[in-house]
Amino acid sequence: MTVVAMRDDTPTRGELLAGLGAPTTFQIVFFAVPLVMLITLSFQTTNLFLLAWSWDFATWETVFSRSYFWTTLWRTVLISVSVVALCFLIGFPVAYAMATRLKAYENHIKVLIIFAFLTDLVLKTYGWVLLLDQHGLANWLLQSAGLVSDDFDHGLIFTIPATVIGMVYNMLPFMIFTIYLSVLAVDRELINAAYDAGASKLRTFLAVTLPLCRPGIWAGCTFVFILSMGALVEEKILGGGTKPMMGALIRQTFETRVNWPLGAALTIVLIGATVLILVAFSRIYRQSRSVRP
Numbered sequence: 001m002t003v004v005a006m007r008d009d010t011p012t013r014g015e016l017l018a019g020l021g022a023p024t025t026f027q028i029v030f031f032a033v034p035l036v037m038l039i040t041l042s043f044q045t046t047n048l049f050l051l052a053w054s055w056d057f058a059t060w061e062t063v064f065s066r067s068y069f070w071t072t073l074w075r076t077v078l079i080s081v082s083v084v085a086l087c088f089l090i091g092f093p094v095a096y097a098m099a100t101r102l103k104a105y106e107n108h109i110k111v112l113i114i115f116a117f118l119t120d121l122v123l124k125t126y127g128w129v130l131l132l133d134q135h136g137l138a139n140w141l142l143q144s145a146g147l148v149s150d151d152f153d154h155g156l157i158f159t160i161p162a163t164v165i166g167m168v169y170n171m172l173p174f175m176i177f178t179i180y181l182s183v184l185a186v187d188r189e190l191i192n193a194a195y196d197a198g199a200s201k202l203r204t205f206l207a208v209t210l211p212l213c214r215p216g217i218w219a220g221c222t223f224v225f226i227l228s229m230g231a232l233v234e235e236k237i238l239g240g241g242t243k244p245m246m247g248a249l250i251r252q253t254f255e256t257r258v259n260w261p262l263g264a265a266l267t268i269v270l271i272g273a274t275v276l277i278l279v280a281f282s283r284i285y286r287q288s289r290s291v292r293p
Contacts, residue, residue, distance in 0.1 A: 092175075096179070098110070099184050158238070176220075249266060
């Protein structure tokens with residue numbers, strides 16, 4: 001009787017550590033080190049636009065004592081949530097149609113979306129200026145529909161809705177493709193089983209397809225929210241800087257005011273707010289899955 005020895009393919013501790021070495025080094029060099037530099041910089045001050053190594057809380061006292069910074073942060077959160085909601089409302093039907101109803105044209109649609117995505121961000125955003133200004137197509141349609149008066153002299157340009165429109169357009173591909181991949185991964189046999197059990201198309205969609213697409217929806221919402229919180233170009237060009245978001249405020253603090261400690265502190269506030277919101281929604285998402293019958 002011959003005994004065949006089974007080879008143990010379980011990686012050793014050394015192999016695991018070696019495999020983790022590259023990603024760990026990447027995280028340390030490109031995330032941890034800049035974050036530590038930002039934190040260190042936020043405890044310094046400036047003197048005649050020059051950095052003064054003082055190691056005090058003066059910068060943070062300025063941040064917490066001025067309501068303007070927190071109003072801007074709150075505005076940024078509201079705009080980002082609005083962009084996420086609009087991207088989902090637009091992106092989910094497009095992704096679902098690409099994966100199910102328009103399979104004959106899905107490659108053409110993907111090429112068009114990718115082409116728009118690869119076009120320069122600044123160029124795309126300036127293109128919206130032609131549509132949203134006083135003599136643009138959007139203003140003409142609103143006046144024709146009677147939604148605005150004829151003396152609506154500036155159109156939608158330099159308003160928060162214009163900023164939201166530009167952000168939705170630029171970030172929509174992230175939502176479409178993540179949901180599209182989730183819809184493709186749905187097992188068709190589960191849908192057929194629901195039909196065989198007597199469920200309607202709407203009931204099958206709500207009970208089978210939509211829950212199975214949750215990972216893609218969550219990933220798309222996360223991508224869009226993170227990018228929206230740091231958006232800069234859309235607010236600067238389409239919003240006109242009248243009601244800035246945190247990205248524009250941080251850029252202005254670093255470049256125009258040359259106040260690096262304050263800019264670093266505002267960056268930390270923005271990162272912290274983004275992480276806290278994502279953690280809160282992640283907990284809600286997990287709890288909703290755990291209580292689902």
